[in-house]
Amino acid sequence: GIQVEQSPPDLILQEGANSTLRCNFSDSVNNLQWFHQNPWGQLINLFYIPSGTKQNGRLSATTVATERYSLLYISSSQTTDSGVYFCAGGTGNQFYFGTGTSLTVIP
Amino acid sequence: ETGVTQSPTHLIKTRGQQVTLRCSSQSGHNTVSWYQQALGQGPQFIFQYYREEENGRGNFPPRFSGLQFPNYSSELNVNALELDDSALYLCASSLGPVQEQYFGPGTRLTVT
DSSP states (O other), X not given: OOOEEEEOSXXXXXXXXXXXXXXXXXXXXXXXXXXXXXTTSOEEEEEEOSSEEEEETTEEEEEEGGGTEEXXXXXXXXXXXXXXXXXXXXXTTOOEEOXXXXXXXXX | OOOOEEEOSEEEEOTTXXXXXXXXXXXXXXXXXXXXXXXXXXXXXXXXXXXXXXXXXXXXXXXEEEEXXXXXXXXXXEOSOOGGGOEEEEEEEESSTTXXXXXXXXXXXXXX
């Protein structure tokens, strides 16, 4: 199957700082998403982004499909941004998750 | 519009027993995928159902089986439970096999 590598594994930020999370895929994918998992386990959709760039408020994402990576940008971080961020992607009928980036934003 | 729902929320079973978890897909979605998430790890793909047929399977043994019903809701069945089956089980629905997935809140299974 496809291997998904996320970096960094852990990140601690001061409130107001910016950050970039990265996701590398071992093979091409045609279906890519970013999620935020809350403390109760619910996966919240952030972006569906097989290619290109999207923005939603303080968050934006870019996927360079030809180079098999995606980036998630968080600007002006807030304590409510804390949690685990996952990228996931696949082709056809399988979907592979990375091991996540655990983000802690301190006031 | 109702989102993806799962039942039960929590479940405790004994090793060797069987369990059935349920998932109701979002309105208009014909595809359901199931995932297992062990503590501290990312979700692992179990299988996907598309229009009532299994459409893909991850690296899980045959004691993990599923069904999808005409209304596109789905069940995950696990036989002969093992301690390592303790995990959060997530289902996701989508408009098709290669479309954006929307996840339910999960069922937390504990096997003792």
